[in-house]
Structures are given as structure tokens and as C-alpha cells.
Amino acid sequence: MRVxxxxxxxxxxxxCIGCHTCSVTCKQTWTNREGVEYVWxxxxxxxxxxxxxxxxxxxxxxxxxxxxxxxxxxxxxxGGRVKRLxxxxxxxxxxxxxxxxxxxxxxxxxLINAPAGPHTPxxxxxxxxxxxxxxxxxxxxxxxxxxxxxxxxxxxxNLAAMAEKVKLEFDKTFMFHLPRICEHCLNxxxxxxxxxxxxxxxxxxxxxxxxxNRCRGWRMCxxxxxxxxxxxxxxxxxxxxxxxxxxxxxxGQPTVCAETCVGRLRYIGLILYDADxxxxxxxxxxxxxxxxxxxxxxxxxxxxxxxDAARASGISDxxxxxxxxxxxxxxxxxxxxxxxxxxxxxxxxxxWYIPPLSPVLDAVTGVGAxxxxxxxxxxxxxxxxxxxxxxxxxxxAGDTEVVAGVLMKLSAMRAYMRARTVDGTVATDLLEPAGMxxxxxxxxxxxxxxAKYDERYVVPAAHREDAAALAAQADGCSLDGDGGPGMSGFxxxxxxxxxxxxxxxxxxxxxxxxxx
Amino acid sequence: MTVALWAVVPYxxxxxxxxxxxxxxxxxxxxxxxxxxxxxxxxxxxxxxxLFHLGAFAAIGGHVLGLLVPKTWTEAAGVDEHLYHLVSxxxxxxxxxxxxxxxxxxxxxxxxxxRIRRATTRADKVLFTVLAAVILLGMxxxxxxxxxxxxxxxxxxxxxxxRGVLTFHPDPGLMADVPLIFQAHALSAWLLAAIWPFTRxxxxxxxPIAYLWRPYVxxxxxxxxxxxxxxxxxxxxxxx
Ligand code: SF4
Ligand code: SF4
Numbered sequence: 001m002r003v004x005x006x007x008x009x010x011x012x013x014x015x016c017i018g019c020h021t022c023s024v025t026c027k028q029t030w031t032n033r034e035g036v037e038y039v040w041x042x043x044x045x046x047x048x049x050x051x052x053x054x055x056x057x058x059x060x061x062x063x064x065x066x067x068x069x070x071x072x073x074x075x076x077x078x079g080g081r082v083k084r085l086x087x088x089x090x091x092x093x094x095x096x097x098x099x100x101x102x103x104x105x106x107x108x109x110x111l112i113n114a115p116a117g118p119h120t121p122x123x124x125x126x127x128x129x130x131x132x133x134x135x136x137x138x139x140x141x142x143x144x145x146x147x148x149x150x151x152x153x154x155x156x157x158n159l160a161a162m163a164e165k166v167k168l169e170f171d172k173t174f175m176f177h178l179p180r181i182c183e184h185c186l187n188x189x190x191x192x193x194x195x196x197x198x199x200x201x202x203x204x205x206x207x208x209x210x211x212x213n214r215c216r217g218w219r220m221c222x223x224x225x226x227x228x229x230x231x232x233x234x235x236x237x238x239x240x241x242x243x244x245x246x247x248x249x250x251x252g253q254p255t256v257c258a259e260t261c262v263g264r265l266r267y268i269g270l271i272l273y274d275a276d277x278x279x280x281x282x283x284x285x286x287x288x289x290x291x292x293x294x295x296x297x298x299x300x301x302x303x304x305x306x307x308d309a310a311r312a313s314g315i316s317d318x319x320x321x322x323x324x325x326x327x328x329x330x331x332x333x334x335x336x337x338x339x340x341x342x343x344x345x346x347x348x349x350x351x352w353y354i355p356p357l358s359p360v361l362d363a364v365t366g367v368g369a370x371x372x373x374x375x376x377x378x379x380x381x382x383x384x385x386x387x388x389x390x391x392x393x394x395x396x397a398g399d400t401e402v403v404a405g406v407l408m409k410l411s412a413m414r415a416y417m418r419a420r421t422v423d424g425t426v427a428t429d430l431l432e433p434a435g436m437x438x439x440x441x442x443x444x445x446x447x448x449x450x451a452k453y454d455e456r457y458v459v460p461a462a463h464r465e466d467a468a469a470l471a472a473q474a475d476g477c478s479l480d481g482d483g484g485p486g487m488s489g490f491x492x493x494x495x496x497x498x499x500x501x502x503x504x505x506x507x508x509x510x511x512x513x514x515x516x
Numbered sequence: 517m518t519v520a521l522w523a524v525v526p527y528x529x530x531x532x533x534x535x536x537x538x539x540x541x542x543x544x545x546x547x548x549x550x551x552x553x554x555x556x557x558x559x560x561x562x563x564x565x566x567l568f569h570l571g572a573f574a575a576i577g578g579h580v581l582g583l584l585v586p587k588t589w590t591e592a593a594g595v596d597e598h599l600y601h602l603v604s605x606x607x608x609x610x611x612x613x614x615x616x617x618x619x620x621x622x623x624x625x626x627x628x629x630x631r632i633r634r635a636t637t638r639a640d641k642v643l644f645t646v647l648a649a650v651i652l653l654g655m656x657x658x659x660x661x662x663x664x665x666x667x668x669x670x671x672x673x674x675x676x677x678x679r680g681v682l683t684f685h686p687d688p689g690l691m692a693d694v695p696l697i698f699q700a701h702a703l704s705a706w707l708l709a710a711i712w713p714f715t716r717x718x719x720x721x722x723x724p725i726a727y728l729w730r731p732y733v734x735x736x737x738x739x740x741x742x743x744x745x746x747x748x749x750x751x752x753x754x755x756x
Contacts, residue, residue: 081728088724089569090562094554097631129556130630192732195724200736213545216722217552234635237551237716250738462738 002275003299003310005319006186006206006350007249007268007459008328009258010338011179012448013356014410015265018145018177020044022257022266026181029256030243035235037103037128040140041242042257044179048156048390049143053099056228057342058157063093064226065189065345066282074283074346076193078224085195093223097234101138103128129234146175158393162386174359174387178394181257182229182242183341183349184208186273186297187282190241193224199239204462205270206350207244215239226345252461259457267447269326269458270319271350272299272310278348287344287397294340294348298333301326322460327447328352335436335444337406339395354448355395355403357410359387374415374430381407409434409444417445521703522688526681529706536713537721550719557632560625568618574611575654578604583678587671597669605662612655619651643715646708653701661695668695674702 026042045051059065063078078084078093106123114121127134143149153159184201188208191199198214199221201207210221210230217237221230230241245255253259258266274297281293299306301323310320323329331338331354338352357377364371364380371377381388381404388400388407396402412434419427420442431438447455540548554561582604590600623644626632661668677690691699712718 085724085727089565090558091554092562094558096558097555130634132630188733191734194734195727196722197724197726197730197734200734202738203735204738213548215549216719216724217549218724219552219554222555232552232555234553234555236546237549237553238546 001277001299001309003272003306003313003315004203004206004275005310005315005323006184006271006273007244008184008206008271008332008350008352009181009255010267010328010331010352010354012263012265012267012354013176013178014354014358015263016044016177016179016356017263018044018046019262020141021260021262022179023140025256025260026242029245031240033235035233036231036240038097038100038140039231039233039240041229042179042181043140044177045141046143046146046149047176047178047394048153048159048173049146049149050152050155052101052140053095053228054138055099055155055157056095056226059226059345061093062095062223062226062228064224064228065347066187067346068283068285072283072285074187074279076189076224077226078193078220084193084220088195088218088220091219091223094219095223095228097129098138101140101142102134102136104134104136146173149173149175158390161393161398162389174362174390176356176358178341178353179257180227180229180341181255181351182208182225182244183227183347183351184242184244185350186278186294186348187346188225189345189347190221190225190230193220194218194239195220199230202246205246205249207246207249208241209243209246210239210241212236212238212240226342226347227349249459250462252459254457254459264456267327267331267456269328270301270323270460271326271328271332272301272306272315272320272323273297274299282346282348287346288399290343290346290348291340291396291399291402294343295333297348298329300333301329316463319460322458325458327451327456327458330443330447335409335440337409337444339402339406341394342397343395344397353395354410355391355406357407357414359391360384360407360411363387372415372418374411377411377415378408378433381411409436412436413441413445413448416441417449518688518692521699522677522691523681523686525703525706526686529710530681532710533712536710537718540713540718548718548722549716550722551716553632553635556635557625557629560621560629564618564621564625566618567614568622571611571614571616571618574607575615578608578611582671583675586675586679601662601667605658605667608658609663612651612658615651616655619648623648639715642711643717646704646711650701650704650708653697653704657695657697657701661697668698670694670698674698678702 023040023042023044027040030041031037031039040052043052051057056062056064059077065077066074067077069075076084079087104125105128107126108123110121110123125134125136126132143152146153184207186206188199188201191201191208194215195218196214196216198211198216200209200211202209215238217232217239219232219239221239221241222228222232230239232238233240245253245257248255248259254266254268258268277297281290281297284290284293299310301307301310301320307320310323311317328338332352337354339355340349340352342349360377360380361371363384364376369376369380385400388403389398391403391407392398392400412430416427416430419425419430426438428438431441434441436444591597626636626640626644657668673690673694677687680686680690691702
């Protein structure tokens with residue numbers, strides 16, 4: 001057993017109001033630069049919907065993630081090593097800008113500079129890529145709240161897999177929001193596909209990063225990530241991705257998206273796992289076994305044997321203590337209400353989701369029944385095939401029983417707590433079908449409904465002795481420079497400096513204001 | 517003049533080539549990239565780029581064969597002048613056509629696609645101009661002289677001179693009477709070598725061959741701190 005620690009996230013989808021605050025604060029922090037205008041490390045998409053980039057879940061087309069070959073071995077879906085090296089010259093699986101969207105800006109100066117005249121001046125959208133006039137026809141969340149869904153949503157790959165067709169008329173449908181960041185997978189396809197070895201998973205906390213100094217722009221990671229969470233910076237020609245806000249995590253703070261989440265629906269904590277068991281788990285023959293296989297990789301931080309093994313692997317006591325308080329472990333393993341997104345991609349993702357009950361509740365209300373009566377909801381969960389199948393294709397490789405089980409627990413918790421607080425009774429009859437003890441039920445309620453900041457985010461700081469070593473060793477950061485995500489004004493001394501796109505140039509030739 | 521062109525110019529170019537690469541490698545890892553533009557345009561690139569690259573590999577292979585392998589060796593191997601000529605001209609023409617067609621497509625997308633045009637840097641423009649000159653002169657030499665014309669045995673002059681340059685015994689006299697088109701091709705190639713380290717061509721040296729035997733998933737420690745009983749042997753070690 002080789003114990004490693006991983007910072008992981010769980011999002012409770014019932015609480016997401018689709019406000020995009022997380023996306024905006026993330027963009028302000030990491031991608032408000034030239035070259036990554038179209039990039040959203042955190043995006044929120046409405047489901048059902050085609051997603052961002054369009055139809056990214058269609059792995060027949062984009063060939064992301066892993067699959068098993070005829071002999072049951074794990075292979076990147078994009079093909080073997082030789083084949084992918086031959087595809088270096090042109091990657092057949094790479095989405096292009098139009099699969100994301102063409103970013104736009106406006107000629108705001110017109111408002112100030114327009115000559116006096118009878119009409120109010122108007123601004124027109126200009127492409128941020130070419131500078132030319134453009135019509136805005138798509139965006140990262142074009143189908144927000146199902147806008148345009150009757151036209152576009154049938155292209156959602158999850159719908160295509162369903163037997164019954166979802167009705168997308170306004171009053172007969174269901175919807176929910178799905179915020180997505182990089183999954184910081186245990187078996188990351190992006191890292192495996194990077195020909196330069198520039199991408200890596202950090203041993204200490206499992207965060208997956210791109211070494212900007214070693215990336216050579218082969219763009220294999222972009223297509224091999226099944227979640228399409230690595231992007232090409234078209235100015236620097238290098239790959240960039242969600243960093244799990246590692247500078248904040250090292251300081252013991254939650255990510256920006258979690259910190260600013262309006263719905264307070266994000267949880268961050270540690271998972272201890274057995275690194276030696278990862279590959280076997282990813283090899284489970286039936287995709288529907290992948291969820292349990294991945295759970296089998298996680299280690300119980302309260303088990304003394306695990307604690308000993310963790311210490312032997314160099315994990316410090318404060319980290320072990322943090323793992324024991326981890327909200328992620330509780331949600332995924334103890335209460336078992338959190339599920340991975342698309343486990344069938346076999347990357348063992350580490351951002352998990354509590355599936356939303358709202359599609360079912362909406363359906364119950366839709367037929368005029370009382371959504372507060374647990375019996376109605378229980379029946380709806382098993383009878384309403386459509387939302388269930390849809391959720392299952394997202395969170396359990398199509399296994400509706402898994403999703404139904406989680407939804408049962410969530411609605412049992414609602415009914416149980418309603419009885420507790422409104423009637424003052426303990427509805428023991430609700431505990432057994434949910435398979436939970438009264439204390440667990442109440443603790444889960446507490447965590448999901450009213451948990452405070454330091455219960456939702458249990459992030460142990462990186463060790464100070466490490467930080468000192470880090471500071472002593474660093475004489476510049478690859479994220480710095482005008483083209484890099486750091487932008488903290490690092491400029492190589494001497495006769496050279498960085499241009500706006502991160503290229504090096506003689507200072508003589510660099511325009512004003514880009515290098516000092 | 518002969519000495520200047522065929523003994524001085526090569527060494528100036530080679531010096532810039534070597535020193536330039538060392539300098540760039542040391543100060544500009546961040547800029548060391550192929551600067552892919554496939555995200556901005558992929559339709560023409562998917563045809564043009566493989567044509568260009570595979571054609572270029574073939575052409576480079578041909579040059580190694582023609583310039584570095586002495587005539588006596590191939591003859592000793594039983595390849596007579598006629599057979600050599602036949603193979604080199606036909607293979608060279610095919611490779612050349614691939615390169616030219618690929619470059620034409622890549623240039624077309626640079627010039628006609630507004631996204632790519634805007635992403636084109638000054639270094640790119642210089643590079644494309646020089647590259648096009650080298651390739652067109654080389655094609656003219658191969659097709660004009662060796663395929664359609666009477667043929668020219670560059671292995672008796674240019675190849676010997678080139679090996680002399682590389683072994684620091686340059687004999688510029690060998691180049692004096694070489695046909696103009698070959699001279700121009702050679703000079704433009706030195707120019708290409710001189711600008712090489714300052715362009716995106718540096719990505720050539722990063723061809724990721726090691727990927728073929730590397731473990732799939734790479735782990736790295738955040739710091740170089742020695743820890744008690746580390747899970748992995750050394751910093752940067754990668755494991756499955
Ligand atoms: S989700 Fe993140 S870690 Fe997983 S394959 Fe994609 S980029 Fe890599
Ligand atoms: S900030 Fe929170 S509630 Fe708002 S869209 Fe993001 S995840 Fe949903």
C-alpha cells in the first residue's frame with residue numbers, strides 16, 4: 001500500500017443557482033489574458049445541453065479518456081503512443097475555436113469618441129481574435145437556463161444514449177446546472193498523453209499541473225482530457241488548465257470558485273488513497289463497476305493501519321488529521337451521496353457531485369402532487385425514468401439504481417428533518433430504506449444544509465519548511481511574465497524581456513508597457 | 517570572395533546556430549514551443565502540416581544521404597551512379613513536392629485566415645520567407661537540373677565541401693564552379709541555420725521521442741525537500 005493524499009471537491013448540485021459567480025471570479029483570477037479569452041477553467045453549463053465545448057461528452061468524436069482494449073488493458077482512447085506521435089503534426093481530435101466559441105469584445109471607445117450627432121452612438125461586437133466585426137452566435141453558456149434548448153439540446157450526447165426521448169417543451173422538461181472544473185483525476189489521461197512530460201500530478205496533494213517551461217505545444221492533453229479541461233493558449237502556444245488554485249491551497253485556503261460560490265455548495269477536503277491500486281481500479285471490466293472500484297481505492301483515514309501506512313509514506317500528522325475531518329470522505333464514502341462525473345471515462349475523477357433532486361421534485365409538482373410527501377417523491381424517483389436515466393448517464397455510467405439510491409437518501413433526509421423540526425417527531429421509518437443511522441442522517445443534514453466555512457473547507461496548509469525551501473529555490477516563476485497566468489511582473493534582467501504574448505524579445509523591440 | 521562565401525559564411529551561421537540555441541534554451545524555456553495554431557484553424561492544417569513535415573523528414577534524410585555519405589561508400593555498397601541518380605531524383609522530387617504543397621497550404625492559411633494572420637509574429641514572417649526560399653531553390657535545383665536538365669553530380673563538389681566544413685577543413689575552392697542555383701540553395705540554407713534558434717523551429721529539437729518508453733502518469737514533488745521515507749526515489753521521478 002502506497003498512501004497518497006489528494007485534495008478533492010464535492011459539489012451539491014441541488015443548490016447551484018447557475019449564477020456563474022464561480023466562473024467569473026475564476027476568470028478574473030486566472031484567464032483574463034490575451035490568448036485565453038475563450039478559456040473557462042470553471043464553467044457552468046445547463047443540463048440537458050450540449051456543454052462547453054460543444055458535445056465534449058461525445059468520446060466517439062473527441063476520443064478523450066481511456067478505454068479497455070480487447071485484452072482488457074487500459075489504453076488511451078486516442079490510440080497508442082506511436083499513433084499519437086504520428087498525429088503530432090495535426091491532431092485529428094482537437095476541438096477548434098468554433099467548438100468553444102469565438103470570444104468577443106466591444107469597441108467601447110466609440111461611445112466616447114463618436115462625434116456629436118442626432119443618434120446615440122452604439123458599440124458593435126468585435127472578435128477578440130481577429131479584431132473584425134462579428135456576430136455573436138455562441139458562448140460558453142449559450143443555453144443558459146435551457147435558452148434555445150429545443151433547438152440545440154437534442155445534440156446533448158447524454159440524451160442520445162437514452163431510450164425515451166426527453167421532451168424539451170418549456171413546461172414538461174427538467175433542468176439543472178452543472179459547474180465544472182478540472183477533475184484532478186487519479187489516472188489523468190491528459191498527463192498520460194503529454195509527449196513532453198510537461199504535465200504532472202503533484203505527489204503531495206494530487207493537483208494536476210502543466211509545467212509552462214516544459215510544454216512544447218503538442219496539444220495532445222487537450223484532446224485526451226475527456227472533460228476538455230485543458231486548453232491551448234493561442235498566444236503562447238502552450239497548454240493551460242485549472243490549477244485547483246494551488247497557491248491558495250498551499251496556504252490552507254479553498255479555491256476561488258469555492259470561496260466565492262453563492263450557493264455555498266462546494267466542499268473541499270483530503271482523500272487518502274492507495275496509489276498502487278489506481279490502475280487496477282481504472283481497469284474494471286464493466287463501466288458500472290468503476291464507481292465502486294474507485295471507492296475501493298480510497299482509504300479510511302480513521303483506520304489505524306491506514307494512519308500508520310500514511311505516516312510511512314511521509315504524510316504528516318496534521319494532514320492525516322485533516323483527512324479525518326474531510327467533508328469529501330464523508331460525502332463520498334460514509335453517506336455515499338456524492339458520485340463522480342462520467343466514471344466511464346476511466347480517469348478516476350476527483351471532483352464529485354451530489355446529484356440534484358430538483359428534476360424529480362419538479363416532475364412531482366408538475367403532475368399536481370405534493371413534493372413534500374416523501375411517498376410521492378419515492379415513487380417519482382423510481383417511476384420517472386427520464387430524469388433518472390439522464391442523471392445516471394452523467395454520474396454512474398448509466399446505472400439508474402445508484403442514482404436512485406442517492407436521491408432516495410436525499411429525499412429521506414428532507415422528510416426526516418421536516419418531521420424533526422416541524423412536528424418534533426423522529427421518523428425512524430425513513431431511516432431504514434435510506435440505510436442510515438439517525439446520527440448519520442442528522443450529520444449529513446448539517447453538512448449539506450448549514451455547515452460553516454471551516455467545515456466545508458478542510459484544507460491543511462502546505463508545510464512551512466517546504467514553503468521556505470520553495471522560496472529559497474525560486475528565482476522566478478514560470479507562471480509569471482506578461483503572458484503567464486501569474487502576471488506578477490517578472491521580467492528577466494538584461495537585454496531581453498517578455499512581450500505581451502509571453503515571447504522573449506530584445507527590449508529594444510518590445511513596445512512600451514510590456515516589459516520594464 | 518569564394519573564401520568569404522564558402523568558408524566564412526558557414527562558420528558565422530554555425531556559430532549563431534550553436535550559441536543562439538544555447539542562449540535560447542537557457543533563458544527562454546517558456547518561449548520554446550511549436551506555437552501551435554490548430555485551435556484557430558484546423559481544416560487546411562490537417563492536410564498541410566503532415567504533408568510538410570513528412571516531406572521535410574524525407575528531404576532531410578535525402579540530404580544526409582547525399583551530403584554526408586561519401587560517394588565511395590555507396591559505390592562500395594554496389595550502388596552505381598545511374599541507380600543513385602534515379603533514386604535520389606525520384607525520391608527527392610516526391611519529397612520536394614510534398615514539402616512545397618504542404619508549405620503552400622500552410623502559407624495559404626496564414627495569409628487568408630484572419631485568425632492566423634493576426635497570430636503571425638515577425639519571427640514567423642522572416643522564418644516563412646527564408647524557409648520558402650530554401651525550399652524553392654532546392655526544388656529548382658532538383659527538378660531543373662537533375663530531373664529535366666543534364667544533371668549535376670553534387671556529390672563530387674558540394675558534398676565534399678560540406679563535409680569539409682563540418683570537420684573544420686573547409687575547401688572553398690570546390691564551390692567556385694558549382695551551378696548558381698545550387699550555390700543559392702546552399703547560402704539560403706546557412707541563413708536558415710542562422711535564424712533557426714530565434715524562431716519556432718526550435719521545436720524540432722524537442723521532438724518527444726522519449727514518450728515512447730516513458731511511464732504514462734508523471735508524478736512530481738512540489739519541493740526538493742528530503743522527506744522521511746519518500747514514496748518515490750528522486751525528484752521528478754515518474755511512476756505508473
Ligand atoms: S479532468 Fe483534469 S486531470 Fe482529468 S484528464 Fe482532464 S485535465 Fe487531466
Ligand atoms: S457560484 Fe456556486 S451557485 Fe453560482 S453558478 Fe457557481 S457553483 Fe453554482
